[in-house]
Amino acid sequence: MITQSSPFPQLPEYQADGMAVFMEPIAGSGERICVAVAAQGVDRAYQVVPVVRDETAKCMLGHAGPGFMEMVGLVVRSLEEQLKQGIPLSMWTPPMSGVHSGETRTGRVVDLTMMLRTMARNSAFLSRMADFTADDEQETPVSDRWLTQVKEAMAVNHPDLVCNFSRKLQLYNGGSPTTFDYVGGNYAAQLSRILPGNSLSTYNRVAKAKMWELISLRDKGHSGLFELEGFELILYRPGKNDPSFSESEINRVYEVFHELEEEADTQALRIHGVASPESAVQHILMGEAA
Known part of the structure; x- marks a missing residue:
């Protein structure tokens, strides 16, 4: 018997x-x-x-931006709490007025991340706004929100230990002081980040300079001149399952991350990747305690 194969690819088995x-x-x-x-x-697995x-x-x-993001955080936690109890997504009750749930859509996907990316692509223009506005020719400010967030988390x-952030040290006689993001009693770290988008090469240059x-x-x-035991570049990069970016964008970020690691290895310097302040x-605390 001759079986005619379907011209369409087989759908994933997982339903979400x-x-x-x-x-x-x-x-x-x-x-x-x-x-x-x-x-x-x-299987009642969930992600928000x-x-x-x-x-x-x-x-x-x-x-007003930080206050708005606090409300977004409240909404996310509310939905997570309901899903944790196994309640269906469509039965969520928003925690405040002015918040609305969209239509629940069902599909077959490889995993939850694939569903999240699909929903973000179809519903959330702001999740990709950076791709439309980023300018690769503009330098990313060194003193960005990432350093502030880490400092606030330490506080x-x-x-x-907060006094150890943004320390200026003069490395060369007659030269200008260099600002280091963290210099403690035993450990020094520079804090940088790499993000997808048109400014990825700029983030890469900033990380290399640090x-x-x-x-x-x-x-x-x-x-x-300086009695320190540990020196590291702490580098923020999105998680591999971050739905705000496409899979190809995430893959490119990790390619850059590994390239930076290889360059650091040639100089016997360690790069440590993190996903949160x-x-x-x-x-940093581990470095100080070592």
């Missing part, structure tokens, strides 16, 4: 529901933007992620 969450920037205005997406599998970044909220709302449980600053500081330590703080 996806939903977008919308919020009114001005309560009662009727205007809505997508602030989060959620996915729930047939915000799709508006801190930088985007600040650009749109100015000083929660170890306020005595890496060579650390090497210079370490070399001065060998001469007895809290994990960066924990690594």
